[in-house]
Amino acid sequence: MRVGSTQHDVGICLLDADGAVLEFDADFARIVELPWASVSVGRVLSELVRWAPPLPLPSGAATSVQQDLGDARVELVIRTATTGPVAYCVSAERKHTETVLARQLRVARQTLDSVIEASPLAILTVDERQRVVMWNRAAERTFGWTREEILGRPYPLVPEDERPEFEELFDKVVLRGSGFTGVESTRLRKDGSRVETRMHTAPLRDAEERVTGAMAMLEDLTKTRLLEEKVRHSQKMEAVGRLAGGIAHDFNNLLTVVFGAGELLSLDRTLSPSSRERVSEILGVAQSARELVAQLMTFSRRQVVRPQVIDLNERLRESGKLLRRLIGHDITLEFDVPDIPAWVRLDPSQLDQVLVNLAVNAADAMPQGGFLRYSSSVRELSVAAEPLAAGRYACLEVRDSGTGIAADILPQIFEPFFTTKGAGSGTGLGLANVYGVARQSGGNVEVESEAGRGACFRVHLPLVRRPLTRTHSGPHAVPRGSENILLVEDNAGVRVTMTKTLQALGYTVTAACDGVEALELFDAGLAVDLVLTDLSMPRMGGAEMAKRLAAQLAERLAEPSGAQPKGLPVMFMSGNLDVEDLRAQVEQGRAKFLQKPVSLRDLSQAVREVLDGLQLVHASVGP
Ligand SMILES: Nc1ncnc2c1ncn2[C@@H]1O[C@H](COP(=O)(O)OP(=O)(O)OP(=O)(O)O)[C@@H](O)[C@H]1O
Ligand SMILES: [Mg+2]
Structure with a gap:
């Protein structure tokens, strides 16, 4: 590589028959990178230039050797000579075929090409007249044109309706030399279909810093959009589910009253046949309403299930x-x-x-x-x-x-x-x-x-592991009883009908309107065989009350005069089970739960089961 006008790419050195240096020019010294020219005369060339070929050469022969020095490749050619003391003439030539710099450039270029080819983004460049200059494989995949079809041709991706915006963006890049990133727009495929893309661009410049075109990377947003749509859809379903679940919950309380009152009426033997018919109509419609509500609960995933x-x-x-x-x-x-x-x-x-x-x-x-x-x-x-x-x-x-x-x-x-x-x-x-x-x-x-x-x-x-044992559901019966039941329910309508229903079944019922009142009654010495409680109530809910009841009971049992029998069964009822750990206990069959609205048959059966100790239901909510 020429550095100054007085320097040449070829230098000469003369050697005697022993290979010792007789004379050399400054270009030689520079090209072979001799450290200090004056100290080299009289020394053997192979000591000064380690990569020089060994001497002597067979008479008449010439030899050459190449070496990379700095950013160039140097060739030493040694010929025999017979001019006075000169036995060898050595020339050193800097080669320009491929300098080290050029090779490094080539490697860098290859790396860049590989990156561009392997990129999942469509990468392309256009010149200042919007003709395609580069077009990678992802661009072929995304837009359908092969490289052969598109190189040198006008950029074909812009739909007519997006033209003005495209021209404006193109001018921004090419005239003002500023790229942009993250712009979303629609582009055309070869088959005429449209594809949503996100673009990132930068101007391309020549050695004089003049803008010669633009580079663009285009992300295909089709998959992203689909995924976003899926997420949006499931969020919407969640929201609708919460709404539906809320309505179903309130509706269940109303249905409990309708059912309770209707069923009580139907037990009344003094009813005239026509009244009886009407009551059964009411119950029939209430049953349909219950099924509808149950479906809503399933949708909103609030249905208590027994998986x-x-x-x-x-x-x-x-x-x-x-x-x-x-x-x-x-x-x-x-x-x-x-x-x-x-x-x-x-x-x-x-x-x-x-x-x-x-x-x-x-x-x-x-x-x-x-x-x-x-x-x-x-x-x-x-x-x-x-x-x-x-x-x-x-x-x-x-x-x-x-x-x-x-x-x-x-x-x-x-x-x-x-x-x-x-x-x-x-x-x-x-x-x-x-x-x-x-x-x-x-x-x-x-x-x-x-x-x-x-x-x-x-x-x-x-898919889950195979079960160890099969589960069976129990037999059905509609029994009565005479034990003492504490009913805790905040909804007055539900409280009254359930009290009457339980009384009709023969039980003695004491009612409380929330957990606090229930605890007070219990504290005052109320004798109870079973607590039947709603879950969500003002002041204190059912789960919390059950926990405190268990604690009070433990204290009572610790006293020598403890009057209460061992363990007090608690049965929960609600339109939905929103206490997570309680839900888990119910689903594992460790706590008894009644789904509202509660029918006469379900209520009578569940109460009996619990009182007869068929179910393990001691108040054990919470950690
Ligand atoms: N197999 C199917 N073929 C064609 N359309 C269907 C099919 N399944 C569902 N649909 C459409 O989806 C809608 C919603 O179905 P979905 O089962 O939720 O309600 P429905 O059948 O209309 O009423 P319901 O099931 O409560 O009696 C239907 O009204 C119908 O348009
Ligand atoms: Mg259907």
Whole structure:
């Protein structure tokens, strides 16, 4: 590399027959990097330049050797000579074929090319006339044009409606030399479809710092948008769930009064037949209302469930008959269920709800007949997929050949009360229910459908270990009794009807309006066999009261004159179980819980069970 005009790329050095230096020029010294020219005369070349070839050379021969020095490659050529004392003539030449700098540049360039090629972002450059100069593989993938098709051609990605904005941005980069980052806009693919992108750009400059074009990186936002939509949807479902759950809770209290009063009336033997008929009408309607509320509770995941470990595949096979009865005979029902078990933790009655709701929907969508297929498989998620955590899932697929679901209503079908069926024929709670059951079990439900092409619902439920023993539900009975019951309930209507109901069953009832009053009564020495309490009440709720009762009881037992019998059963009742640790105890069968509204049959049975010690229900709430 020429540094100054007096320097040359070739230097000369003359040696005698022993290889000792006779004379050399300044260029030689500089090129081979001799440290101090004057000290070198008379010394053997191979001592001064370690990489010089050994001497003597065979007569008439020439030899050469190359070495990288600094940022250049130097070639030494040694020829034999016969001019006076000169035996060898050595030339040193700086080579320009590829300097070290150039090689480093080449390596850097290759690295940059690899980065650009491997980038998941579309990276491209255009010149100042908007012709494409560079186009990486991600750009090919995202937009569909290959490099051959696009290099040197005008930039084709900008849709007409985005043109003005694009020109403005382009001018900003090219004329003012300032890039921008994070701008979202729509771009075109080769097939004319649109793709949402986020752009980052910078101006490109030549050696004189003049802007020669622009570089752009484009992120394809399609997947991000889908994910955002999923998250938004599940947040919306959560919000609707909370709202629905709240309404259901209040409504349950009202229903408890209706039921209680109605059932009491129906026990009245003096009623005329017509009055009796009306009472039964009221109870019938109240029962429908109860079912509706229960569905809402399921959707909002407030339903108290008794999950069991069950074999989904076995239950599916068993449900064949039930489903057959539900759907018309012009629908072909198919089951594709493997013989191996798929253990899931689920309330069996909830699984039935799911199967039935999906079957009824499918049947509704196939008035002229078609096929309905239930299949089950195992799906493994190696990474979490909103809202599912990574893990193994049983996948229940229900596919029909019905009308399908139009894209514009698809996002709404799981919302409660969303229905396309005429008034009176659909409440819009079926799928809300399926959704609630699936989510409450740690799974989810997905749908795939297009108008006219049938529908396919997939319910994912986490797989669990096989159970050690099978669980059984107990027998039913409607017994009475005569023990003392302390009823704690803040809603006056519920309190009055429940008191009357319990009295009608033969019990002696003392009522309190909240936990504080109950404790006072207990403190005053009230003798009680069972405490039946609401959960959420002003001043003090049921869970807290139960805890304090247990403490008071322990104190009483410590006294020598302790009057109370050992252990006081507490039974909780509520429209929903919002005390987390209590909920866990109930679901594990360690605490007794009554779901409001409470029917006469449930109440009489539960009270008897507890009093007869069939259930372990000592007040043991909290840590
Ligand atoms: N298999 C299906 N094929 C076509 N459309 C369906 C299917 N399943 C559900 N849908 C659509 O989703 C809507 C909501 O279903 P969902 O089960 O929640 O309520 P519904 O069936 O209308 O009323 P309900 O189940 O309470 O009687 C339906 O009204 C229907 O438009
Ligand atoms: Mg339905």
